[in-house]
Amino acid sequence: xxxxxxxxxxGGVFAGGLCGAVGALCGRLKLMTMAFxxxxxxxxxxxxxxxxxxxxxxxxxxxxxMTAIMLGPLADYLGVxxxxxxxxxxxxxxxxxxxxxxxxPGPALMTESIGQLLWGxxxxxxxxxxxxxxxASIIIIxxxxxxxxxxxxxxxxxxxxxxxxxxxxxxxxVILVIAGATITLALxxxxxxxxxxxxxxxxxxxxxLQASMKGIIASSWIxxxxxxxxxxxxxxxxxxxxxxxxxxAALILLASASAYSKLGASxxxxxxxxxxx
Amino acid sequence: xxxxxxxxxxxxxxxSTYYYGERRPAIRDxxxxxxxxxLALIVGPNGAGKxxxxxxxxxxxxxxxGRVVTLGYEIPRMASRARALSSYLPQDFMKPPAExxxxxxxxxxxxxxxxxxxxxxxxxxxxxxxxxxxxxMLEYADKPFGKLSxxxxxxxxxxxxxxxxxxxxxxxxxFSAIDQETxxxxxxxxxxxxxxxxxxxxxxxxxxxxxxIDADMIIxxxxxxxxxxxxxxxxxxx
Numbered sequence: 001x002x003x004x005x006x007x008x009x010x011g012g013v014f015a016g017g018l019c020g021a022v023g024a025l026c027g028r029l030k031l032m033t034m035a036f037x038x039x040x041x042x043x044x045x046x047x048x049x050x051x052x053x054x055x056x057x058x059x060x061x062x063x064x065x066m067t068a069i070m071l072g073p074l075a076d077y078l079g080v081x082x083x084x085x086x087x088x089x090x091x092x093x094x095x096x097x098x099x100x101x102x103x104x105p106g107p108a109l110m111t112e113s114i115g116q117l118l119w120g121x122x123x124x125x126x127x128x129x130x131x132x133x134x135x136a137s138i139i140i141i142x143x144x145x146x147x148x149x150x151x152x153x154x155x156x157x158x159x160x161x162x163x164x165x166x167x168x169x170x171x172x173x174v175i176l177v178i179a180g181a182t183i184t185l186a187l188x189x190x191x192x193x194x195x196x197x198x199x200x201x202x203x204x205x206x207x208x209l210q211a212s213m214k215g216i217i218a219s220s221w222i223x224x225x226x227x228x229x230x231x232x233x234x235x236x237x238x239x240x241x242x243x244x245x246x247x248x249a250a251l252i253l254l255a256s257a258s259a260y261s262k263l264g265a266s267x268x269x270x271x272x273x274x275x276x277x
Numbered sequence: 278x279x280x281x282x283x284x285x286x287x288x289x290x291x292x293s294t295y296y297y298g299e300r301r302p303a304i305r306d307x308x309x310x311x312x313x314x315x316l317a318l319i320v321g322p323n324g325a326g327k328x329x330x331x332x333x334x335x336x337x338x339x340x341x342x343g344r345v346v347t348l349g350y351e352i353p354r355m356a357s358r359a360r361a362l363s364s365y366l367p368q369d370f371m372k373p374p375a376e377x378x379x380x381x382x383x384x385x386x387x388x389x390x391x392x393x394x395x396x397x398x399x400x401x402x403x404x405x406x407x408x409x410x411x412x413x414m415l416e417y418a419d420k421p422f423g424k425l426s427x428x429x430x431x432x433x434x435x436x437x438x439x440x441x442x443x444x445x446x447x448x449x450x451x452f453s454a455i456d457q458e459t460x461x462x463x464x465x466x467x468x469x470x471x472x473x474x475x476x477x478x479x480x481x482x483x484x485x486x487x488x489x490i491d492a493d494m495i496i497x498x499x500x501x502x503x504x505x506x507x508x509x510x511x512x513x514x515x
Contacts, residue, residue: 079297149395153386156378156422160367160434163335164390164441165360211421213377 004125005236011125012228014133015186016246019195020202020224021140022182024217025175027203028155034071035179035199037086040093041067042184043192046117047100056117057132060187063093064180068173097192120191120243125232133185140178144217147171155213189232194243198224201250205257223253285346286445286477287311287334292343294333302341303329305501311494313444316468316478318490321498327481328368330498331447334479335360348444359445361391364438368449368481370431376423380433383422384408387437408440409433411467413459427454439467446471448480464490 026035045063049056067089075085101114144151153161154171162168186195206219230253231246238245289309293302304326311317319327332338334347336356345352347359364387378386384405389395397405409415412432417425422433431454438446452460468478468491480490497505 146394149386149389149392149397151395152378152382153390153395156376156383156386157367157372159337160365161386161390163337163360163363163365163367164387165357166390167357207375211375211377212379216377 004123005233007125007127007130008232008236009229011130011133011189012230012232012246013225014130014137015189016198016202016224016226016228017221018133018137018140018182018224019186019198019228020206020220020222021144021217022175022179023199023224024203024206024220025155026179027200028213028216029158029172029175031172031176031179032200033083033086033090034068034176035183036196037071037090037093038064038067038176038180039183039187039192039195039199040090040097042180042187043117044093044096044100045184046187046192047097047104050104050114050117051100053105057129057184057188060184061181064184065177067093068176068180071176072169072173117187118191118193119241120187120189120194120246121241124188129185129188136178136181136185140182143174143178148214152213189228189242190246191241191243194247197243197247197250198228201247201254202227205250205254208254208257208261223250223257227253284313285310286313286315286348287479288344288346289333290344292333292340292345294329294338294340296329296338301501303338303501304333304498307343307503309496309503309506311477311479313477314472314475315493316472316480316491317494317496318492319479319481319496319498321483321504323483324500325483325498326501327483327498328449329501331365331449331479331481334445334447335363335365362443363445363447364441364443365447366431366434366438366449366451368453370434371427372423372430374421374423376421378422379419380409380414380422380425380429381405381418383433384437384440387441391441404440404442405436408436411439412436412463428456428459431455432459435463439471442474443476446476446478448478450481450483452482461489 026032042060042064045060046056049059071082071085075082078085104114150166151171153164153166154168158168183195186198190198202220202224205223206216210216210219227250228246230249232242234240234245234249235242287309289307292307293305295302307330319330321327329338333340333345334352336353336359339353348362350359352359385397385402388397388401388404406415406418409418412435414429414432414436417429422430425433431451435451471478493509495507496503
């Protein structure tokens, strides 16, 4: 088995897990449009790196985190909702991405780097990248474990948490910055247009299977890992775009989780009827 | 019984609060002092500004004019300190059936917010169960919060508010879903015990009949203003 394949699977396990957990948090906190805007910020940052010949991950991370930091103050300053400002920035980043791609050296849309940017590539998974993913995973798990009491209060009811003195704004910013960093890292294997498959499909699948918030986050992590590693294996074996394969794998897992949940519910209902309750 | 006249739990001086984008204030030019350790009933029709008053007290809504001091802390500048000593039961409390937290976890969150990292000690968990027991909800502690009835959800949130052992308890329509028997238990057993411990209770109600509540003050609001304050053995300035 080649080193590239092993690296792909290890990278997939971490990237998918991170995205799944972050997606479950963002979905619960209704930060989805903000994550959408940050993903496209990272895409624009990566595209700019192609023009400048700079490191793609660093610029993507800078764009995503800057977006996470400025979304709230910008919405307050303009007096519009966070969703509206997120979608406005999303349009701006898409426009910039296309301009940067066209301005990149070499024939547009033909280079390996641009392919990696748009639809992801297993070639992006190198030992340094796995080290980044491992560090991000440790930071997120530590953050959730240490501050779970306050985070769960925010996840239950933001207004009530705020009324009880939890610094909701600070926690939301930390989660947004974590989401920005996670999206930036995942972008390299899924590509800019399909990163959401790893963020939200595992969260949707785990909602079919789990009833507790901790269970939802943990199973989103596992389903995200499984989606990414299955998808990357498919990409490696059949020479298909990594992002597309990951999306298909994630959707297969969602369909399986949904079928399992429905089957379980109908069996339980059948048992209740046979006992006459 | 004469209440403590020196210390005020809530002080408002010419306070007006506006909702975002509104030209008309939700509460206007309110001057009010509520002494510590009293049970104050805030009554009035829908849209009178009762909920706005509570949310201004905690700094959840920022006053555009005037001065607000809650438990000795300037609002909104020191709101986090006042909030740490307060509990709030909001009017819109209902959660959907898929809510992924149990009743016990929901009460525990109220204590977690006052601990530096949000971790609970063994003593804290005992407080959680005691509060649930006071409201008759201990047997439902491990049930998902969303699967409880409206009245049960309201009792769990009241248990959360009580478990924090607050200095100021703000209750917005706390009996809207609760049965008569529990209501009597809360009014006759739980409120007196909280008041004895020095807690100030502000209870918002739109009901006309509030004879079952033994209030020290009744603050009647209408159209964002205070219409009338009736105080018994306390000095409330209006």
